Amino acid sequence: EDKPVALIVSQGGLGDQSYNDLAHSGFLRALKETGLEGKAVESKEVVSQATEILRRASDADFGLIVDLEYAHGEPMLEVAKDYPDTKYVILNQVREGSNIASVLFQEQEGSYLAGTLAALVTTDTSIKGINDKPVIGVIGGTKSAGIDKFIAGYVEGAKAANPEIVVKIAYSNNFGDPAVGLQMAKAMIEEGADVIYHVAGGTGMGVIQAAKEAGVYAIGVDTDQDGIAPGNVLTSMVKHSDNAVETVIQDYAADKFPGGQTITLGLKENGVGLSEMKYTKDRIPPAILEKVEAAKQDILSGKIKVWNVVDQGYPDFLK
Amino acid sequence: MSMDEFQPDTTIRLGAQGVTRRFGALVANDGITFRAHRGTIHAIVGGNGAGKSTLMRILQGMDRPDEGVVLVDGMPTVFFGPADAFQKGIGMVHQEFMLVPGLTLLENLVLAQEPLDGLRRIDRRKALDAARKLEREAGVTLDWDMPVDDAPVHVRQIVEILRLLYRGADVLILDEPTAVLAPAQVQELIVLLQKLRSEGRTILFISHKLDEVMALADEITVIRAGKVIGAMKTAETSKAALAEMMIGEILSRPNARPSAVGRTVLELRGLAAKDARGVLRLKELDLDIRAGEIVGIAGVAGNGQDELIAAVTGLGRIERGSVRLDGEDVTRLGLRDRRERGLSYLSPDRAAEGLCLAAPISENLIAGRHRAAALCKGGVLQKGAIRRHVETLLDRFSVKRASSALPISSLSGGNQQRVAMARELDGDPKLLVACQPTRGVDIRGIAFIHQCLLDYREAGGAVLVISEELDELIALSDRIVVLYDGRVTGEVSRGSAKVEELGRMMLGETRAEIAA
Amino acid sequence: MSAVASTARTAPAIGWRDVALAVAPLVLALVVAGIVLAVAGHNPLEVYWLLLKESFGGVKRIAATVAASTPLILTGLATAVAFRSGVFNVGVEGCVLVGGLAAAYVGFTFVGLPATLLLPFALGAAVIAGTLWMLVPALLKARLDVDEVVTTLMLNFIAVSLTAWLVNGPLLAPGSANSATPMVVEAARLPRLMPPSTLNAGFLIAIALLVLYWLWGRGTALGLETRLAGLNPRFAIASGINVPMLIIKMMLLSGAIGGLAGGIQALGTVNRFVVGFSPGYGFTGIAVALLGRGSAIGILLAALLFGALATSGATIQLFSDVPIEIVNILQGTVMIFAVARFGWLLKQRQGGK
Amino acid sequence: MIDNIIHAAFLMTTPILLAALGGLVNRVAGLVNIGLDSMMLAGALVGLMVASQTGSWPAALVAAALVGGLLGLLMSLTVTRLQANEIIVGLGFNIAVAGLVRFFLKSWYGTSGTLSLPDVAMLPRIHIPVVADIPVLGAIFSDHDPLTWAAWLLVPATAWFLARTRLGLRLRAAGAAPQAARALGLNPLNLRDASTVFAGAMSGLAGAYLCIGVVGIFNEGITAGRGFLALAAFYFGRNRPWPTALGALLFGLFDAIQIRLQGRGLPAELVQTLPYVMVIVILTLVAITLKRARNKGA
């Protein structure tokens, strides 16, 4: 195939420092590699204009349309029927259709490991900046199943590692307000939290800033954010949605488009996981790292099935 | 005439040379030429809309002529804004008040020429000293820290004049300064102006009240429809002559034929009311008005008139007492319900309350009555019916207009007042509360409006007139009730009323005391 | 507030000179945005041509533009109604949200009902929700003279959070990764006018309301009273018009129309309520109302203008490298200059007034 | 706990307060400024850039104020000279400037959304030795940055400026009665422009505060509608500096509280509405008491 590719950016647009930016980077990489034409589309009205945009792209005969907007699930079904020769990709949900490929991420699995690590670290006062209180935190960009999927995994992992653990949960209600992220992290640090996971895009920058100021630890998300505040970002829950986008585009270029299939990216597929902890590894006692590694193996082997809020609804420990 | 033939005459402090100012099709000033000599009081008279204010605005640099020039000290001059005029010692008190609400009197006095202290703050003490000095010159005393909004009109008037003196103006342009003043206050003002003249200042004085003009002015220029009709020394003319020049005809005085008084329409008992600031202004007032009679309220502003109006119309709340309208107790009802029961109210404040200047003439004319069955069916306005109704009314009250669809701001003062009057007399109400019915209206307008009121009375209507014009009250009222400090201190019936006697009663003397 | 005063006025008869004066600003806006485009290395003319093609080039695009302007017509109308009575209601955004959610809720809950019942029911729910949302500020304004700008602005923020909570907890669609209700059933969806375009019967409703508004403004007693109260409350009161009651009525009406806008969006376009449901229709509505000088036709044109920018702004990205921010800059400058008056250019002095 | 809340409250208040005071003066002079948010955003970006370039926070503040003021001037001219409707112009500026900022970030730094620069000079915190250890007082007075102090000192200063100075008086006149001001030879339009420039400068500072006072980075969403909260604040205060400051403080305080109330059972979304609900509640209570008083009075 050589028809051009369209990337439809989801709400919040590019510059969200997470989901959209990540997918976009994969998109650009793929274009370079495959030499395909491609355009990214942003719109404040991406939700209400769903079908209009999808149809316009299909009419303008783009061969492949990668859609990051979650609310485009149903509209895509409708449109895809009318354009059998156009290929569509939807993320974070499964949509039937021979010309639709669905991509699912198992963020909860990576988050589980982050939670395990955090819970083990937070009571080990031998580590610089750590107090003995079994208190950790997590800050979500908005209260939604998509975000709580991360948070549930994190909490589950933490509880598994230390039943006594207290996990502070807060939502910034905004993916682009570092000031509020900083305030929320500070509030948690006041209450003894010394490891704080953020699932809040740009707002998370404030969380990392707070960890740096207070000499405690943040956990990054989506990309490897360890470098943003070396030594104060314990690890990052990397989510390779960029790779996902990149691969489907390459497959499409090679006429191997996985139409009708669902691509799942979890620990096993190396679609999610913890960063290599460049700046913090040596501070963490090997025992802890081993425990985390063990948990990873249990997930891979299926011994541990991490709770998925999107499929299974809210678990009791989040209610 | 061209400039080179023009030789400056320095006895002319301020003047105009062929000044023309157009507003669209309308020519407000049409080649006006006049001269005000140094140290004199020069009156400009003319009907509403004759073009007086327009000319004055030009003389003060607020507005620029389309043709012609302003003369300062005999020299043709072009102003770049009022600041420029102040530079040349020319200041103006505008027809509509030009004080800044929310500021104190003192702040208004010094605004735009504030005395500063070392820290570049406004120096309150310097300002106050200046104010006191001006006070003494003017022979008044004011509470300078009072917010303008609380100050009675005559105080505002004085502040506006003092402000000009403060700015060092030696030419004072006063556009209808007496329109809003009570007789006593007019006297004070006249004295003040004469004093200022004696100090060598030049004054341009505009008024519709020819007595004042005759009493005050040295020279008079008459304008009609934007043109100068004549200029003369006061000594060489008379009221009648002026009136004829102003409106181009001789008016027949409105005459009040005796009319049969009927049932009691308005009955006030033990009325007491406070003003906005909670001061008891109306104290135990009883008053009856019967069908077919006009009752006038005389009194110096601030003796309870406003509260009386509020109480009768239902616009304000009262402390004690009762109000009966045509036998029915309406004490608890608001203006709306009282209007439905036959009350009609001509507001003293035409611009802010009496009319909606931005709205078309027609809508001003039907506002409030627009739901009447004839004009409105099922909430839908009957365009045809309304147009006919409006045009008939406008013609009956001979309102000069380009089109009834134009905003009413396009009408002259007098014509605006006619519209207001027409609306209130429409749908024959039982009681008309007419406040300052001819404020700012020229003699032709006054005559017309008085006739309307008298006709209405003859037709069996009851009228409560509140006015600061004693002549007006005397001309209209079957009974004049004098209001002093919230109480009725006297009553005079038609024929037996004399201006000076009333004037003294208004200052608190009872009839008996005056007789003695 | 001056904004109110300026819109409260009824639009005067439009002459050619006015047309010229009305077009001049748009031209200026295009010039300014053109400079930005040029700096960004795009050919302004090409971009404008593309925008034009993408908004009005062909039936499909026109349909898209009209569809995009439907909610703006309604929010503009909702705002204008309040402005007429002298109330500066900036809370239409909130009404859109609660209205949209209410309609969606009915649409996916009472699945048993036939379209003939369900659709009116759902729209009715939207209207009621919007009306109730304005009740508090209306009463506060009319009875206690609490400034409506603050209260309605605050209510917007509250509406965002409240709806977010509802669609994420009680009303969350199972198996959904972001806060969204289930889809509304077919029976609850507004019929599309020219499938596959999302242009739907909601547009007809909007137009109908626009006509009603026009008639109401010039032909009815209530319209007259509203205008007078907006222009000069003291006068209105002195003429025996019940102004507080009028203010309540108009604010509730404004809320009702705002709610309807949300309902139509939920039942016609998005077919559910989801976070990010309204990209600020309420706020654009303010611009639409003011830009349209409060007149029915003006509102229609302004809504079409912004609708066109919204649709074409999104789709031109498929055919050029013009990024969304450039489109935003264009939208902004159009807004700014579209209300500029150039009367002063043709020397026209206002005298004393 | 309480200390932390108080301290955080002041932190969150400062940007709103700065912008609100600017908007207040602007409105007193007769222009309602809906565009504060845009000036904040520009100020934030420029503030960060200069703070990183020069490594001096005063320079950053000056730059932020300048760019804010410049935007203010542009906005004012379109309103006063082109007689454009101030509300739309404000909304338009918010959209256009947001676009410009993104455009600039992309074309200049090749990033979108967030900008983090090396060695940004953050605002210093002023630690007051003894006071710092006193419970509540410490939180109120100690460890705040210069801008927070400036903001609060500006409250009485603004009140004094409007009441006592020549310019203040003239601004009030220009707002309350432009015709009268004109008749006295003042130029209401120029005065109005001046006030808008001030509002812009203050908003610019508010933006800079978010960037170099709170977090060391810029994000296109960093103002998070605070310009509108500022608007609400000076409407709340009915143009009087102290009540306006109170309004701003309400937002800051209840924001600080809601952050700490989260995860205590109540749904986060509802807790987040606390500041907005409280503002309405308090306005209502004030209005009721006023009405009571009036009814007694007359």
Ligand SMILES: Nc1ncnc2c1ncn2[C@@H]1O[C@H](COP(=O)(O)OP(=O)(O)OP(=O)(O)O)[C@@H](O)[C@H]1O
């Ligand atoms: N602002 C305006 N715009 C347009 N036309 C106006 C305006 N002002 C006045 N006119 C018209 O110019 C004509 C002259 O008005 P003018 O005030 O001279 O009437 P008038 O004879 O003085 O009436 P009156 O004596 O009752 O005031 C009137 O018909 C009026 O409608």
Ligand SMILES: Nc1ncnc2c1ncn2[C@@H]1O[C@H](COP(=O)(O)OP(=O)(O)OP(=O)(O)O)[C@@H](O)[C@H]1O
């Ligand atoms: N700004 C304006 N625009 C249009 N017409 C105007 C304007 N100002 C005045 N006019 C009209 O010009 C004519 C002269 O107005 P002007 O105010 O000078 O009359 P006047 O002699 O002062 O009347 P009055 O005695 O009622 O004050 C009137 O018809 C008036 O309506």
Ligand SMILES: [Mg+2]
């Ligand atoms: Mg006149």
Ligand SMILES: [Mg+2]
């Ligand atoms: Mg006049």
